[in-house]
Amino acid sequence: MNSNETTGATLTEGALKLIQVRRFMVCACFICPALYWVGILPTGPLEWLQAIGIVPKLPVNQTPSPVEGMFQSLNTITAWLFGGASWVALCFFVMGFFKHRIERRFLGSTDAYRAAEEALHLYETTPVPLGDLVDVKVNLGGFLGRDETTIETTKGFFRVAGTVGNVIKGACVTRLDGRLFITSLDEVKKDYVLID
Incomplete structure (x- = not known):
């Protein structure tokens, strides 16, 4: 199985x-x-x-x-x-x-x-828990690059496209269909596109 x-x-x-x-x-x-x-x-x-x-x-x-x-x-x-x-x-x-x-x-x-x-x-429709949010680091893309954010959780590091902000440390992070879901300050789940 x-x-x-x-x-x-x-x-x-x-x-x-x-x-x-x-x-x-x-x-x-x-x-x-x-x-x-x-x-x-x-x-x-x-x-x-x-x-x-x-x-x-x-x-x-x-x-x-x-x-x-x-x-x-x-x-x-x-x-x-x-x-x-x-x-x-x-x-x-x-x-x-x-x-x-x-x-x-x-x-x-x-x-x-x-x-x-x-x-x-x-x-296919069950979200995979990736641990609790530890740290968020935004990497600015520059002139022709794209912005990326490195998200550290208790289970590892994940890169997403765009900038991540307004999130709570210790929030539950899950993954489903190539997207990463993080609970924001106003208790709304935000989704981001995973890279790799």
Whole structure:
């Protein structure tokens, strides 16, 4: 089990399987065009559309002049690029259409799929406590730079974009989705973009 540090939110085995199958589906959308461009997949959706007559075939001239040869090679390169891009489009369409079916089949049942979805959602939406605020140091960016602030907590140092001010020492600092949350003097949680 994977835990969200000290929050109590953990990833179950089903949620980990769900993450794996989603990564596999995204990877398939990039592997198929790469295999087409390398030549392992000799045909693709573009050629299939050309075979049934929806997309016109490129004219092939047996003895092209130098100028025609240049345009013919340009057409070949363009068709090669669009052939791989057609694999991307086909994979995204198939994976998008059958995504839930594939995930349910991989996890075993609809109940296991729902439980994994809930555990994953809970894990992603639970803030991670980073300790209490100890010190704030603002680093001014200069002429073309950006301002940054180094925030020291009881659990470590964190850098955020912009300047941080009007915060209480000892305030609870949490992190969620690449953002750092600090309680301000007027008891309002302020959020800052984490760097790194």
